Amino acid sequence: MPTLETTFAGIRCMNPFWLASAPPTNCGEQVMRAFDAGWGGAVWKTIGEPITNVSSRYSSIDWNGQRMMGLNNIELISDRPIEVNLREIAEVKRRYPKHVVIASLMVESKRHAWHEIVQRAEDAGADGLELNFGCPHGMSERGMGSAVGQVPEYCGQITEWVKEKARTPVIIKLTPNISDIRMPARAAKQAGADALSAINTINSITGIDLDTLEPRPNVDGKSSHGGYCGPAVKPIALNMVQQVMSDEEASLPMSGIGGIGSWQDAAEFMLLGAGTVQVCTAVMHYGYRIVEDMADGLLAWMRRKGYESTEDFRGLSLPNITEWKHLDLNYKIVARIHEDKCIGCELCYTACWDGAHQCIHLDRALPAPNTSRTPEMVEAESRHRISTTPIPKLDLNGAGESGPYRTPLARIPRVDEHECVGCNLCSLVCPVPDCITMERVDNGLPPETWDERVNTGLVSDGSAATGNPNV
Amino acid sequence: MTSMNESTSFFDQAPDAPEIATRFPDLHPPFNKTAALTEANRCLYCFDAPCTAACPTHIDVPRFIKKIASGNLEGSAKTILDANILGASCARACPVAVLCEGACVMHRYNQQPIAIARLQRFAIDALHEDGACLPFAPGADTGKSVALVGGGPASLACASELRRRGIRAEIFDARPLPGGLNTYGIAEYKLPLAESLREIDLLAQLGVHFNFNVTVDAKKLAALDYAHDAIFLGIGLGAIHRLGIASEALQGVTNALDYIADYKSGQITSAPERVAVIGAGNTAIDAANAAVRLGASEVHMIYRRGPEQMSAFAYEYEHAKLEGVKFLWHLKPVGIKGVDKVEGLDLARLEVTSDGSLVPKSDENVQLRVDLVILAIGQATHTEFLDSGKIKLEQGRIVIDRATGQTSNPKYFAGGDCTNGGREVVDAVADGKRAGIRIAAWLEEQDADA
Numbered sequence: 001m002p003t004l005e006t007t008f009a010g011i012r013c014m015n016p017f018w019l020a021s022a023p024p025t026n027c028g029e030q031v032m033r034a035f036d037a038g039w040g041g042a043v044w045k046t047i048g049e050p051i052t053n054v055s056s057r058y059s060s061i062d063w064n065g066q067r068m069m070g071l072n073n074i075e076l077i078s079d080r081p082i083e084v085n086l087r088e089i090a091e092v093k094r095r096y097p098k099h100v101v102i103a104s105l106m107v108e109s110k111r112h113a114w115h116e117i118v119q120r121a122e123d124a125g126a127d128g129l130e131l132n133f134g135c136p137h138g139m140s141e142r143g144m145g146s147a148v149g150q151v152p153e154y155c156g157q158i159t160e161w162v163k164e165k166a167r168t169p170v171i172i173k174l175t176p177n178i179s180d181i182r183m184p185a186r187a188a189k190q191a192g193a194d195a196l197s198a199i200n201t202i203n204s205i206t207g208i209d210l211d212t213l214e215p216r217p218n219v220d221g222k223s224s225h226g227g228y229c230g231p232a233v234k235p236i237a238l239n240m241v242q243q244v245m246s247d248e249e250a251s252l253p254m255s256g257i258g259g260i261g262s263w264q265d266a267a268e269f270m271l272l273g274a275g276t277v278q279v280c281t282a283v284m285h286y287g288y289r290i291v292e293d294m295a296d297g298l299l300a301w302m303r304r305k306g307y308e309s310t311e312d313f314r315g316l317s318l319p320n321i322t323e324w325k326h327l328d329l330n331y332k333i334v335a336r337i338h339e340d341k342c343i344g345c346e347l348c349y350t351a352c353w354d355g356a357h358q359c360i361h362l363d364r365a366l367p368a369p370n371t372s373r374t375p376e377m378v379e380a381e382s383r384h385r386i387s388t389t390p391i392p393k394l395d396l397n398g399a400g401e402s403g404p405y406r407t408p409l410a411r412i413p414r415v416d417e418h419e420c421v422g423c424n425l426c427s428l429v430c431p432v433p434d435c436i437t438m439e440r441v442d443n444g445l446p447p448e449t450w451d452e453r454v455n456t457g458l459v460s461d462g463s464a465a466t467g468n469p470n471v
Numbered sequence: 472m473t474s475m476n477e478s479t480s481f482f483d484q485a486p487d488a489p490e491i492a493t494r495f496p497d498l499h500p501p502f503n504k505t506a507a508l509t510e511a512n513r514c515l516y517c518f519d520a521p522c523t524a525a526c527p528t529h530i531d532v533p534r535f536i537k538k539i540a541s542g543n544l545e546g547s548a549k550t551i552l553d554a555n556i557l558g559a560s561c562a563r564a565c566p567v568a569v570l571c572e573g574a575c576v577m578h579r580y581n582q583q584p585i586a587i588a589r590l591q592r593f594a595i596d597a598l599h600e601d602g603a604c605l606p607f608a609p610g611a612d613t614g615k616s617v618a619l620v621g622g623g624p625a626s627l628a629c630a631s632e633l634r635r636r637g638i639r640a641e642i643f644d645a646r647p648l649p650g651g652l653n654t655y656g657i658a659e660y661k662l663p664l665a666e667s668l669r670e671i672d673l674l675a676q677l678g679v680h681f682n683f684n685v686t687v688d689a690k691k692l693a694a695l696d697y698a699h700d701a702i703f704l705g706i707g708l709g710a711i712h713r714l715g716i717a718s719e720a721l722q723g724v725t726n727a728l729d730y731i732a733d734y735k736s737g738q739i740t741s742a743p744e745r746v747a748v749i750g751a752g753n754t755a756i757d758a759a760n761a762a763v764r765l766g767a768s769e770v771h772m773i774y775r776r777g778p779e780q781m782s783a784f785a786y787e788y789e790h791a792k793l794e795g796v797k798f799l800w801h802l803k804p805v806g807i808k809g810v811d812k813v814e815g816l817d818l819a820r821l822e823v824t825s826d827g828s829l830v831p832k833s834d835e836n837v838q839l840r841v842d843l844v845i846l847a848i849g850q851a852t853h854t855e856f857l858d859s860g861k862i863k864l865e866q867g868r869i870v871i872d873r874a875t876g877q878t879s880n881p882k883y884f885a886g887g888d889c890t891n892g893g894r895e896v897v898d899a900v901a902d903g904k905r906a907g908i909r910i911a912a913w914l915e916e917q918d919a920d921a
Contacts (some may be wrong), residue, residue: 064540065512178561343579346518362519375518382524384907386873389895390569392782407579411521431515431580 001303002380003293006041006310007168008275009195009253011127015040017264017291020257021104021130021173021277024288026078030097037288038295041100043197043278046077046132048106048144049087059206059216059223061232068233071281072206074217074224076138077106077331082117086124093125101125102171106132109154112432117250120163120407133184134175134200134324136227146200146405149175149184156187169194171255174244176264177234181240185306196242197255198276199237201227232282234259238272242321261290263297268384270310271317325454330445333422334416335360341435344411348426348436358427359419365410368439371419375438410451442451481648482672484610485665488737494764495659496497498790499563499589506595514585517576525574528555532571548598549606550593555904556631558598559623559670560653561897562591563662566753567784570897595672599669605676610637615914618643618695618702618918620687623651624896625705625887625903627674629677629876631905634677634826641680641699642688651707652888653896655732658757662763663734681818689856696882700917701910704862704885705903708893709853711846712805714749723813726898727758727847734761742767743842747816748796749773749804751781755786755847759796762845770796771839775803775821775829779915802837803829807844868892876906879915884910 004015018041019025019034022416030044055074078085103121108115121129133155135145142216150155155172159334160168172188174181176199184197203225207216237258244250260266261282267275267431282290307313352360353375363370363377415426427436445461453459502510513534523534530551538547551558567573567588575584598606615638619626622644630640648654654667675681687695688708695702713719713727734741742765748755751774762770772791774781777800779790783884792798799818805816816839818833850869863870863879871877871888876884884903888894 065509146829198558343576344517344521345576347515350518379519382519383529385524386901387527387529388527388891389903390900391894392784394892394894405578407576 001307004299004310005281006275008255009128009171011041011100011169012098012263013040013276014098015295016270016276017041018043018100018102018255018276018278020280021102021132021285022284024280024283025076025376027080027085028092029091031088031092031101033100034283034288034291035092035096035312035368038291039288041102041127041276042132043102043104044078044089044126045084045086046104046106047117047137048054048077049108049235050079051076051138053079053262054219055197056217056219059226059232061206066387068216068230068285070204070206070228070279071230071284072204072217072226074137074219074226076134084119086120088104089121089124089126100127102128102134102454103131104130104173106135106139109143109158114158114161114247115165118162122166122168122249122376125225126168129162129166129198130171130173131162131221132173132200133158134177136171136175136177136201136203137225146177149200150178152183152187153307155184156191158243158311159188159191159193163192171195171197173200174198175200175256176236176240176258180243182243182247182250185244185247187249189252189358193252195253195255196250197257197273199233200259201229201241202233202236204228221266229259230285231259232262234265238268241269241274242318245315245316246321250271260353261285263294263301266298267301267313268296268316268317272321273315275310275314280320323451325451326449328447328449329453330443332441332443334417334420334427334441335422335424336437336439337413337415338425338435338437339407339412341432342407343432343435344407345431346413347410347429347431349413351425351429356425357419357421359416360409360413361416362413362415364412365408369414369416371416475700480672481650481675483664484648485668486737488740490740491659491734491737493554493661495761497661498658499592500588501596502589502593506592507539510586510590511536513577513581513583514540515576520760521574521576522571522585523571524553527570527895527897528904529901530554530558530571530591532587532902535594536587537584539590539594544594544597545601545603545606547594548603549723551594555897556628556674557653557670557896557900558591559673560624560657560667561593561900562588563666564653564657564896566784566786567630568817568893569784577843598810599673599780605673607631607635609634609677612639613637613914615639615700616641617910618699618839619705620692620695620702621651621705621707621708621889622646622649622683622703623731623887625707625885625906626651626703627671627679628651628706628900628903629703629884629886629907629910630903631677632904633676633911636907636911638700638911639680640678641682643682643685643691643695645684645772645867646688647683647891648682649683651705652728652848655735656728656754657678657896658731659735660759662759672731687856688824689858692856700882700914702883703876703903703910704857704883704889705887705899705908706853707883707888711850712848714846714848716804717804718809718813718895721807721809721813723809723842724807724844724846726813727754727845730758730845731761731811733850734765735757739765741765744768745839746770746843746845747839748840748845748847750847750849751776751783752847752849753787755845756783756791758845758847759791759793762843763796767843771799771841773802773816773818773839774798774800775801776823777801788796799837799839803831804844805831805836808838813841813844816844820888850888852889854889871902871906874905875913876902876907877909881913 021043057075060068063069103126127318133149139145140147256269257278264279430436535547535550568661571587572584633640650667746762746767748759802818805819808815818837820835821829869885884906887899
């Protein structure tokens, strides 16, 4: 039987599922209900000098009828007195000694202020500390949050102050609102941080009301950029986690954050090196109960894959992510449309013609392949065809056929494999699972990368020409 | 003869029949906004969509559905009406299971086709609720004029195309209100009479001239020929066939078209206890369902063949069974009983011989007590008034070139039931649309040649 138990930066965890520092961890009552639901840990809503919030605070992006593909907030850190938060942390730890409680902290950039809050949080019983160097709105205007996280020197300085005092592991929460997330991560590591968490929310404006011309979330007609999170940010978060975890100077135990709502999401972060994952938006959308399937589904997957613990697969995908120049230029795949599954929507056809390489054709029912017939010609032919209602009495001599009908051959597209560049687009737009598969073609060429071509002098090295230090 | 211009609302002239409204509520209730949005988002947005190809008027279905999804309801209604000026009634009356929805690729995806008809109704209803004008303007006046005989869907669609091209369109109809079978012949739970008129009010904004209570005979046609640059014949079919047996004129014997028109216009609001409908087509089913809803306690449909040969759509058959209609197969009326009024039917049992023909088994007649007999055994044509020397007919149907609607007489065009033997509203609209487009081009060619 696989187990979800793990140890993160020395902290024993019943499972790797933590609630991120956010509204779901606002108070002790919530955190205790979350633990009852199955969450292994909670990073407390950031504790600091109480702030005053605005209303409203959240706005979201819906997509094709689905709510909250992305969520934005302009809420600040905890608006409750420090002593109330700490008293409740103590209460939670007394009642749930095996569950992990991490105190998220943010105070002004002064050594004594950090020393004091560290001491108080640890005295309350916190299992670890997460330094909020990521909050992108409001607090950053006061020199805290991402204002710290965006400057590696500040990041390192405060980490050092905290490490002078801390007895528990110190986790640095990184901001994505920076050109290279490895820089603050390296600074934190150098300053002695025990772990990292990434990513915090991304600067965003979710939208404008087209009646009032006012932005969302609306605070008396105005808004401010907020922090973006939810399913939409997962790919950005995965990239940043990978960037840090593949960098020797930056990598530390990582608590992955960003759009996680399912066991699959969690597994992906772990495959890129995360030891625990933190969740917020999905809980704000559906409640604490989602953790049940996160655990159940991850365990089932681990059983299928033969992993005993999360450490068995943590980071396994990192070696598969490389710089572009190390990709095999001679690897060749082409699209293959499985006729038996095709429903005839022709989305692959229009996508290939308008969005890719014009190598999918609608010519199966024609006497010969025709690669010069454009989508406009296809549509025009249909518009000029005369259709009539099939009337049983007049046309079918009886009640008529009944479906389901097979996809007509004329509607099943054909891939010109010689022209197909293997871009994947058709298989991405195809609504039917496994209908378009990308299949390897043996072109007889040995693997060869751009880097190898440069090294053998076949092509010139771009960076030498530009002198760009980023290359 | 009464003549009306576009400023008169036909909708306001719809007979007030609250009892009919109560007994014939929407079979497919409208979507609310949330339901429409959810459904619209399910549409895959197929390229060269099969639903569009299946629609006789080629409404760009994915386009109007995506406009619902994007909240552009105005653009959605315009997309529908641009292809099909009677998009509102087609949304309600079309047999979508064998048209757009039958062609939907979702049958092969999750087995749930997109509810295209209900979405189409949603978009047009939104236009009506908005009180918006028809999103098209008449074309610049060309000085040309076309007479349209019959005021049903074919003529209305043709008139719309003509007006958009600046051609005067004058409709002549035998009834007091426009729309033909669209107004008088479609089951009220699908398309209420008033809704047909509302749609025509919108179309009339293009400046169509209507002449009601006019029967066009050979003499009248000659006068129209003299006064107009082209003629469009959208005359539909004629009376329902008679059985050809004794006592058919007895009180209590009627036909499905009159029965449906009478209840829709509120002239009939109840049915007697026992009703028999002869025939098994879609019109027969509409009449039988109506009798049930009007209060008949026993409604039988009588058909000379079996269920597998009935000409009604399969889903109509299922619907009739749900309404409570009972079916008597392999029977044929050979006698009508009654003194002052109908009291019963003498039905002969039929059997199929080896060559497929039906012969009565004389010893097995069935007696059925009935108070009302509704005949629905197909319509005759009524093209007698046309000079078959000038306009070619075939089995009473006007022969046209399908793509243009042109008859053997180049000045005469035709469309709808009088050319196709009786199909659907949408087929008539498609015919009228093609003819209208072609008439405009033909008139231009005449000028160019002159």
